[in-house]
Each structure stands twice: as structure tokens, then as C-alpha cells.
Amino acid sequence: ATARTTRGGPGPRRPRLEQIVFERVDLVGPDESGSAGRVAVLLQDALELRSQYLAYHNRPQPWEVPAVFELRQPRNSSRATKEAKEEPQAVMVRGVAQYESQNEAASPSARAGGGTLRSTRRNGGYEQFLKDLNHTIEVVMDPHVNEVANKRLQVLEHKFGMHKGMNSILEEFCEPGDSRDFYQTYKVDVHVHLAAGMPAKSLAEFYAEKVRVHGDDVVQITEDGNPVTLAEFSQGEGLTVADFDSQLLHGSNFNRDAASPTAKLRSLLLHTDNNMAGRYYAEISKQEFSNMERDAFRFSENRLTVTGKRRSDWERLAHWCVSHGVQSQHNKWTVHVPGSYGYLRSQGLVHSFQELLANLFLPLWEVSIDPNRNYQLAYFLKHMAGFDCSPAPVPRSKISGRAMPRETPDQWTREENPPFTYYLYYLHANIAALNTFRASKGLSVFLFRPHCADDAGRSHLAACFLLADSVSHAASVGRIPAVEYLFYLARIGLAVSPLSSSHLSASDYSSSPFPVFFRRGLNTTLSTDQPLVLHHTREPLLEEYAVANKMWQFSPTDMCEIARNSVLQSGYGHDVLRRWLGDLYFLSSSLGNFAEKSHCPDIRIAYRFEVYHAEVDYLESLCDDRKFRRYMHTTYDERELLQYLRRTVAQRRLSQRNVVPGLFLSRASAKLSALMEGELSEILPPLPSPGLAARLG
Numbered sequence: 001a002t003a004r005t006t007r008g009g010p011g012p013r014r015p016r017l018e019q020i021v022f023e024r025v026d027l028v029g030p031d032e033s034g035s036a037g038r039v040a041v042l043l044q045d046a047l048e049l050r051s052q053y054l055a056y057h058n059r060p061q062p063w064e065v066p067a068v069f070e071l072r073q074p075r076n077s078s079r080a081t082k083e084a085k086e087e088p089q090a091v092m093v094r095g096v097a098q099y100e101s102q103n104e105a106a107s108p109s110a111r112a113g114g115g116t117l118r119s120t121r122r123n124g125g126y127e128q129f130l131k132d133l134n135h136t137i138e139v140v141m142d143p144h145v146n147e148v149a150n151k152r153l154q155v156l157e158h159k160f161g162m163h164k165g166m167n168s169i170l171e172e173f174c175e176p177g178d179s180r181d182f183y184q185t186y187k188v189d190v191h192v193h194l195a196a197g198m199p200a201k202s203l204a205e206f207y208a209e210k211v212r213v214h215g216d217d218v219v220q221i222t223e224d225g226n227p228v229t230l231a232e233f234s235q236g237e238g239l240t241v242a243d244f245d246s247q248l249l250h251g252s253n254f255n256r257d258a259a260s261p262t263a264k265l266r267s268l269l270l271h272t273d274n275n276m277a278g279r280y281y282a283e284i285s286k287q288e289f290s291n292m293e294r295d296a297f298r299f300s301e302n303r304l305t306v307t308g309k310r311r312s313d314w315e316r317l318a319h320w321c322v323s324h325g326v327q328s329q330h331n332k333w334t335v336h337v338p339g340s341y342g343y344l345r346s347q348g349l350v351h352s353f354q355e356l357l358a359n360l361f362l363p364l365w366e367v368s369i370d371p372n373r374n375y376q377l378a379y380f381l382k383h384m385a386g387f388d389c390s391p392a393p394v395p396r397s398k399i400s401g402r403a404m405p406r407e408t409p410d411q412w413t414r415e416e417n418p419p420f421t422y423y424l425y426y427l428h429a430n431i432a433a434l435n436t437f438r439a440s441k442g443l444s445v446f447l448f449r450p451h452c453a454d455d456a457g458r459s460h461l462a463a464c465f466l467l468a469d470s471v472s473h474a475a476s477v478g479r480i481p482a483v484e485y486l487f488y489l490a491r492i493g494l495a496v497s498p499l500s501s502s503h504l505s506a507s508d509y510s511s512s513p514f515p516v517f518f519r520r521g522l523n524t525t526l527s528t529d530q531p532l533v534l535h536h537t538r539e540p541l542l543e544e545y546a547v548a549n550k551m552w553q554f555s556p557t558d559m560c561e562i563a564r565n566s567v568l569q570s571g572y573g574h575d576v577l578r579r580w581l582g583d584l585y586f587l588s589s590s591l592g593n594f595a596e597k598s599h600c601p602d603i604r605i606a607y608r609f610e611v612y613h614a615e616v617d618y619l620e621s622l623c624d625d626r627k628f629r630r631y632m633h634t635t636y637d638e639r640e641l642l643q644y645l646r647r648t649v650a651q652r653r654l655s656q657r658n659v660v661p662g663l664f665l666s667r668a669s670a671k672l673s674a675l676m677e678g679e680l681s682e683i684l685p686p687l688p689s690p691g692l693a694a695r696l697g
Helices: 036-054 079-087 108-116 125-141 142-172 198-211 231-238 261-269 281-291 314-322 341-346 353-369 375-382 398-399 420-440 458-467 474-479 481-490 500-505 515-519 540-552 556-569 575-581 602-621 636-655 670-677 692-696
Strands: 001-008 023-028 090-093 096-100 187-194 220-223 227-229 298-305 331-338 384-390 470-472 493-496 525-526
Touching: 023 142, 036 125, 036 458, 036 481, 090 187, 090 353, 096 353, 096 420, 096 525, 125 142, 125 420, 125 458, 142 481, 142 515, 142 556, 142 602, 187 493, 187 540, 187 556, 198 231, 198 261, 198 281, 198 341, 220 231, 227 231, 227 525, 261 281, 281 298, 281 314, 298 540, 314 353, 314 375, 314 458, 341 353, 353 375, 353 420, 375 384, 384 420, 420 458, 458 481, 470 474, 474 481, 474 493, 474 515, 481 515, 481 602, 493 515, 493 556, 500 540, 515 525, 515 540, 515 556, 525 540, 525 556
Parallel strands: 187 298, 298 331, 331 384, 470 493, 493 525
Antiparallel strands: 001 023, 090 096, 220 227
């Protein structure tokens, strides 16, 4: 192939809008021969399968007007009892919570929740998923698909190298009001566990202060009913302040050895369910939130664990958060579901996999149907971004040799832990059903962001491709070129923790695939995972970025793009993202980029946009122009969205209202003002295609 460079049209950048001016590279050469056409068809089939599962997430788009739902006033007991019988109830059916109305004459809102909403699963349910999963595995393991995918990924990487070589100076150039200051760029730690979310030094200082100032706190009750103070606990376990330093916390005993004294200290300091009702855990968490709030641009999505061993876990967790005030505007919660069914079943805490799913989701249905049943849990869910799931440790030989079970969750009663793919499907199905109901009520909905561990097998990777919004511990995605290429085409978010991966797998930091993911254009960002074990400063997220910057020589534009990706992957609401990235952040092209907020230049956003669509156009040309599912808006899509926004703003002006429900547009930006005033014809081609909804499904 040969390369040629082109340049966008000349002219001033503002206040008029035009194509972004920078050196572009087109690769022109002979068409692929052999099996490339068949490979393109297989890739298109896999992308279509994913789109069918995403269609059941039922999340309102940023430009859509959500339904209005408010908490009702407390009702008297007799009326509440009568209405409770008429309201839809959630029941478990073959492992998935479903809503059913006990009274067909119920209220309109109850009828909306009791059966008028469309199905939340593909026709065929779990059996159909197994067929789709097997087909996806065949695609990603096909040698021809991997050969083509590996070549295309290398082309993408080399394209980025040429782009930076020709445009690095233009990208670093800042107009008045813009900057490439990474420290003033909003960034979100999308994968961090609250129980390990503080540096070791902070926890050691917290423990030392408690022993010194609050040594008479009662922290335990013996079997004889005698109280044990913190000072007595410290002396009895041999954990004096002099012995308990940050080096002790960095040892593996603190996290894994249940018989060690530090495991008892972990239960005291970092558990919600102990004799102190998690008071110390709340205090150290609020201390870390306070430290994070000093930086106006640093945010997090901390993980809290719910195992599913009992239904009251949600109520207890919400009570701990609300009663202790463990909440911050700089944090949203993600609930981590460990793959611990085998252990819970062996202990007699659950008796089937369906019971575990019921413990996880039925309490959420109850409070979604009537938030007044538990206002603390309703408040907690309002500040919850989504669900995470991690597999139980299993030898790799067993991972590759296990067949997917045919049993439904109510039939899975043995002590053996089901495959992680089994977890993924039923968690996804329940989240999709719950999202459907909550969206109909105008309530918040949840993302699904499971772990994609370093030892993930092919079924694990294929299931994450089909079901996940984004994945954590995403280093394993790079092991199979076809999987990596599909993640690129589907724009699935990848949260990579290079320090954590090198620690867990005992590998060299430089072997992390993160810089390769970034250069190839995957939707990737950095996260910390466990600052308690891995980081040494009081700002672990900045430490993660700083280490990556020094190791891989990222430019300021690269750092700002990585931070922008973290914001787009996060579960923060539309109003927050609009404030951080601009009113039109949901557009894929540079029209949605406001450099004064994201600090990422329009040139970089335009480059990613054009290269993605050029890649999909290339794949379409290999299979006789068979249309591919695109996971970025096209220029036609954006034109239609902008026309819709213009009509919305015009209606607001005619009605002289200050707020448009679900979409509040600021007039502070010159770019937005120009878009709203009608300069679309100069930046977008005519729109010959049908509506956006018909094209995107």
C-alpha cells in the first residue's frame, strides 16, 4: 500500500465551524485477497450479535427526555397494605427476576411495570445465548480472522504513529482559553475497591491515631460477653503502633492469610459488618473522600462487595452508607459481585444459584417498585453506577476444559461453582430487566462492567464482548487479536491497571498492553484497582498516570485523551458529563469536543473519528458493501441529532421556558451557539438516509 497525505479546508476555526485542519493519511493499495471477504462477514455477524444484547439494556440516551418520577409521600399502613397487593411484584423465573401484576386493574404506573414493557432478553433466553456464545468463540478462534485482525491492528497502530509524527505540533498548540493541562482535566478512577482504596501510609496513620487517642473504644465482645477495647486488642494481637507500619500492610498476609493478626485488624478497619457496625471503615473512607475532594478534577467509582448470601446485605450496606454519611460528590458506587457461589453453597448459606440471584436482585426490585419501602437503599441506588463481577480462582486447565452447563439456576444445587460465563449471562439478564423497569419509572439505571482477568479464557472473553458495557483488568483482551479487534470495532471500554497486573501476574510493568491499546485507538483508560497494596502517594490515580507517562512517554494530548476516556466510560449522569466535557459530549466527532473542558484538541478527536469510520468502510468493501454495525455516530447521525437539538431549543425559546426536561443546553460555548444558529450545511453533508432510530435500532 502507498500513503498519501491530505489537508482539511482552510479558514479560521471559530466562530465558524468547518473540517478540522491537519495532515491526514490515506492508505491506498490492492484489495485483500483470499478469505478476507469471509472474515469481514464473520466480524459483521459478531457485531450484530452484540448489538442485539445491547438493545436490551434499556438506558435512555442523553438527548432523550426521561420520564418524571418522584418519591411518594409516606402512606398510612392500611392504604399501603392495599396498594402493595395491587402493585407488581418481582419473582424469579428460571434465574431472571420478572415483574407481574396481581391486579389487572392496577394503576397505570403499576401496569407499566407489570407487563407492558418489552422483553428484556433475546428470544430463546439462555439457550440462544449459548448458541451466540459458541458462534462468537468460533469467530475469535478462527485462524483467518486472527490473521486479518492482527494485520488491521498493526495498520491502526502505524497510522497513529504517522499521525503523531505529522501533527504533534498542531495538537500541542493551544488557542486562547484552551490548554493541555492534564491536572485540570477531569478524570475518573473507574476501577478501585474501597477496602483497598487508600494508600498504606494513610491506613497506618489512621490506626496509630486511633490507638493513641481512642484506645478505650470497644471494638470486640468476647464469647463471655466481656468488652475488648482497641488498646487491649492491639496488645493482645501484638499489633502495637510501633509494629504496625506501612511495610506490614504491603505484605500479602494483610489480604489473604485469614489466620494472621493483620486479618483480624482488616476485619476491624475495613469491614462494614463487625462489632462496631463498620464505624472505622466509614471514618477512613470519608477521610479519603475528603482528600480526593481537594482536587476538583479527580473522581472515583469505588467498589463495594455484595456476595448474595442473604437478602439483607443490601439493606445493611445502604444503612452503613447513609447512617455514617459515606458519600461524596466525587464518588459513585459500583457493586462488586464475587464468583463465590461454590463457597456459599458449601457453607449452607444458599441452596441454589437462583437463591443467590434472588438475594442479589429481588431487594432492588422491591425498592424500585416502591422506594418508600427502604429510603436508604433508594438513596444508595441513586448514587450507584453499576455492577462488577469477578471470577473465583480456578486452575487454567479447568477453565479451558469446562463445558457450559445446560441447567437453569433453580436446578443448579450442587456445591460446584458454575463457569464464570454462567455468572455473566444471568447477571446481565437481571440487570437488563431491572434497567427496563427503572427506566420506565424515571429512575437511574446501571452499567455492567465485569472483570476480564489476566487468565481469562476464550469463553470469558467472548461473553464479555457480547454482554459488557466495559471491562476491568482488560490486559487479557490483547492475547487474541480477533478479540482485540472486535473490542475496537464495538468501542467497548477497557480499564487497565498496569501496576496491578504486574503485581498479580508477577510480570514486568513494561509488558502491559495498555500503550498498544491506546495507539491502536481502543477505548482504554487507566485505573488503580488496589492503592493499599500498590501505590505509595496520597493521590494514587495521579501516581498511576505519572508512572505510565514516564514509562511510555505519553504527550500531554495523550494524557488528556486517556482522562477523557475515563469520563466517558464512567457511570456519572448526563448533567455531570455535560459539565465536564461540554453539552454535546455524546457526539462522536470533534463537534462534540469542547477543548476548553476536555483539554483534548479537536485534531485528536477528529483523527479517531475518521480512522474508525475508514476502518469500517474498508471492512464493508470486503463483503460487497454489506452494512456494518457502527458504534460511533456517523456524520449523518450527528446531523440528525443536531437538527433535533435545534428544534428542541427553538421550542424552548418559543415557550419561554428556562429548562428543557432531560436536556439543558448552555449558551456559554461559541461552538454550541454556532451549531444552534444553523451552520450545519457547511460542516455536514446532506442527509439522504432514513432516521437515526431506524439506523441504530
